[in-house]
Structure formats: structure tokens, C-alpha cells
Amino acid sequence: MDTQLLTAFVAVAEAGSFTVAAERLHLSQPAVSKRITALESQIGQSLFDRVGRSVGLTDAGRTLLPYAHKTLQDIEDARRALSQLHAQVGGRLSIGTSHHIGLHRLPPVLGQFTREFPQVDLDIHFMDSEVVCQAVLAGQLELGIVTLPTQPLAQLQQRLVWPDPLVVVAAPDHPLAGRRQVSLVQLAGHPAVLPDEATYTHRIVTRALEREGVRPHVRLATNYLETLKMLAGIGLGWSVLPESMLDDTLARLHVPRLRLHRELGLVWHERRTRSGAAQALMRLLPAA
CATH class of the missing domain: 3.40.190.10 (Periplasmic binding protein-like II)
Structure with missing residues (x-):
């Protein structure tokens, strides 16, 4: 099963909208619709009920969703593990950070990182710290650089960087x-x-x-x-x-x-493999 089809399916399921999913995937809406149609054809069942502008999962869609999440996360974990086998740090690194940290704390660190590791494609998402933490827990982001949670979150490791x-x-x-x-x-x-x-x-x-x-x-x-x-x-x-x-x-x-x-700092999932790029960025962040 094509991972691009699963990615489109998960995006539509989470957004509840083909339009919003297309924006998040940087695709056109027809391209996303085409991928969903192709996946439904492979499965032989409809995955979404489309009533006007409303989009909801069918029973088949609800059954498939957790398996799609796990499949995509397993593939991402494999990519990160394989990246550690190479001496040269490269690949994609998805991180999330708040607007304040992105403006006032990260520029020197990211500047140094891009100079030292030009083969890494930085995928930076600016969002509220609370949303970043949830995205890291869900496996959608590899690292978060955020206002640290006021209460510990299960499976989320954290490290203070800036008081x-x-x-x-x-x-x-x-x-x-x-x-x-x-x-x-x-x-x-x-x-x-x-x-x-x-x-x-x-x-x-x-x-x-x-x-x-x-x-x-x-x-x-x-x-x-x-x-x-x-x-x-x-x-x-x-x-x-x-x-x-x-x-x-x-x-x-x-x-x-x-x-x-x-406290501002770093968060990551305690049970997910960190790529070579993630470990390189972690080393560049100062320890408080």
C-alpha cells in the first residue's frame, strides 16, 4: 500500500476536510481526492462519508486509521534509524517550536546547524508549545523546542535549555x-x-x-x-x-x-528512535 495514499488518508481524517488536508500536505485538493479514491479502490470500501462540505470516517475508515498511523510511524522510525548508519548527517528533520522561541532563541542555533549540516532538510513548524508536545507524542514531529510543560507528560522526555x-x-x-x-x-x-x-x-x-x-x-x-x-x-x-x-x-x-x-527547552518521545540529524541538533542546544 502506497505510503502517500496513507498519508493523505490520515491528513483528511485528522482535518475533517479535503481542503485543509491539502493545505497541510502542500498539495492541490484534486490531488488529495485522487489519492483517497486510489486507496478506496485498493481496499474496496469507502473510507469517508462526503455530505456536502462535511467529511466523516466510515466504519472502514475508523478501522483503518490506527493501522495507518502505526504504518507511517514505523516507516518514519525506520528512516530515523537508518540515518544513524551514515557518517554524514542528512535527511529530513521535523521540529516544532513556538513563535517566541523561533524569533528570540533559535536563530543562532539553527544558523550554526545549517552551516554544519547542509544536507539536512529542516522542516520547521511554528505552533503553540502545547500543540508541539502533542505532535511529538503522536510521532508527527521528531523534536519540540518549547515552553516546557508545567506537569510531566507520559512518554515525553524533556530537557531545560533556557531559564x-x-x-x-x-x-x-x-x-x-x-x-x-x-x-x-x-x-x-x-x-x-x-x-x-x-x-x-x-x-x-x-x-x-x-x-x-x-x-x-x-x-x-x-x-x-x-x-x-x-x-x-x-x-x-x-x-x-x-x-x-x-x-x-x-x-x-x-x-x-x-x-x-x-522554562524553555527540548522535548522528544522517549520510545521513538531519534535520527542522526535530531541528535546533532540536540548537541548544539546549550545545556542550562
């Missing part, structure tokens, strides 16, 4: 800016703009506040720290950002009872 202190910030003309100290009660009296509640960073912030009996009034939430920096800088609310992002567009608020930090 990342967090600070409370606001616009320079914010009512709390310029004070020697800001109490938690004073802070809670003003609206906040914070990371989205699904993110590890949001959990770190809200748990620290809740331990002190404070519940922030969140005016707006977004996944992108660069956007939060802009929103705080124009006075929409106070925020919590990495200390490394401080500049003259922001004022740091000194909140003695609020000590915040997160």
Missing part, C-alpha cells in the same frame, strides 16, 4: 508605573492582557496569582507574546512577559510577592 524569568509590565504612563512597589490588590484592580488560557505560560501566571488569592481581570488574551507586548505598551492593560522582552516601550512593575518564571 526564562517573567516580569509584570505595563505602559510607561500606566497608573501603576513608576511606583516603588505594587501590591497584588493594586494589580488586580487594573485590567490585564495575558497569554491564552490554554498555554503553559497562562497556567504559570494564574496559578501564582491564585496562590495569593488574586484573580486577574483579563481584558484580552492571545497566544502571541509580541502582540501582548504591543497591547501592554499602548495601555490596554498590564501583562506578564519574558524579562528578555523589556525595552523602553514598557515599564516593569515591581510586585514583591509575585515571582514568576518558565
Whole structure:
């Protein structure tokens, strides 16, 4: 059975859409439809119910899906194992990282990696850290360079690379800016703009506040720290950002009872073979 057909089948099953699957595979929608038709012809059964724009798995499709996942993952594991037999590091390396880490932490490392290992095709996906971790667990990505989970995830190994202190910030003309100290009660009296509640960073912030009996009034939430920096800088609310992002567009608020930090680092599946390219990148990442 052609792996390209299985890849198309899994993509459509996960996306619930031929159009979205085609975008993810960098193919045209007719090309994806053709692959699904070819697979259905080989199997002799329909894999999807197509009702208007809605796409759902048939009983045959639901039965095939776990086997398709396992087949594709076994092939990927074999590719990674074979890559270790060669002295020259090459092949494809699929990694996931957050936009913030990709912009502020990874460029020097990836620059050095591409100079030292030009035969490697880097397949970089920018997404939320939480999504990266799940993709690594599912075998869709080989490595993740992310905000590390606040609680251990089964079968996910992790390594701290960059400690990342967090600070409370606001616009320079914010009512709390310029004070020697800001109490938690004073802070809670003003609206906040914070990371989205699904993110590890949001959990770190809200748990620290809740331990002190404070519940922030969140005016707006977004996944992108660069956007939060802009929103705080124009006075929409106070925020919590990495200390490394401080500049003259922001004022740091000194909140003695609020000590915040997160950890940025590397994640990988403990039971999956790592390719030579993955091991080379891991060696280049600094150890905290």
C-alpha cells in the first residue's frame, strides 16, 4: 500500500476536510481526492462519508486509521534509524517550536546547524508549545523546542535549555508605573492582557496569582507574546512577559510577592528512535 495514499488518508481524517488536508500536505485538493479514491479502490470500501462540505470516517475508515498511523510511524522510525548508519548527517528533520522561541532563541542555533549540516532538510513548524508536545507524542514531529510543560507528560522526555524569568509590565504612563512597589490588590484592580488560557505560560501566571488569592481581570488574551507586548505598551492593560522582552516601550512593575518564571527547552518521545540529524541538533542546544 502506497505510503502517500496513507498519508493523505490520515491528513483528511485528522482535518475533517479535503481542503485543509491539502493545505497541510502542500498539495492541490484534486490531488488529495485522487489519492483517497486510489486507496478506496485498493481496499474496496469507502473510507469517508462526503455530505456536502462535511467529511466523516466510515466504519472502514475508523478501522483503518490506527493501522495507518502505526504504518507511517514505523516507516518514519525506520528512516530515523537508518540515518544513524551514515557518517554524514542528512535527511529530513521535523521540529516544532513556538513563535517566541523561533524569533528570540533559535536563530543562532539553527544558523550554526545549517552551516554544519547542509544536507539536512529542516522542516520547521511554528505552533503553540502545547500543540508541539502533542505532535511529538503522536510521532508527527521528531523534536519540540518549547515552553516546557508545567506537569510531566507520559512518554515525553524533556530537557531545560533556557531559564526564562517573567516580569509584570505595563505602559510607561500606566497608573501603576513608576511606583516603588505594587501590591497584588493594586494589580488586580487594573485590567490585564495575558497569554491564552490554554498555554503553559497562562497556567504559570494564574496559578501564582491564585496562590495569593488574586484573580486577574483579563481584558484580552492571545497566544502571541509580541502582540501582548504591543497591547501592554499602548495601555490596554498590564501583562506578564519574558524579562528578555523589556525595552523602553514598557515599564516593569515591581510586585514583591509575585515571582514568576518558565522554562524553555527540548522535548522528544522517549520510545521513538531519534535520527542522526535530531541528535546533532540536540548537541548544539546549550545545556542550562
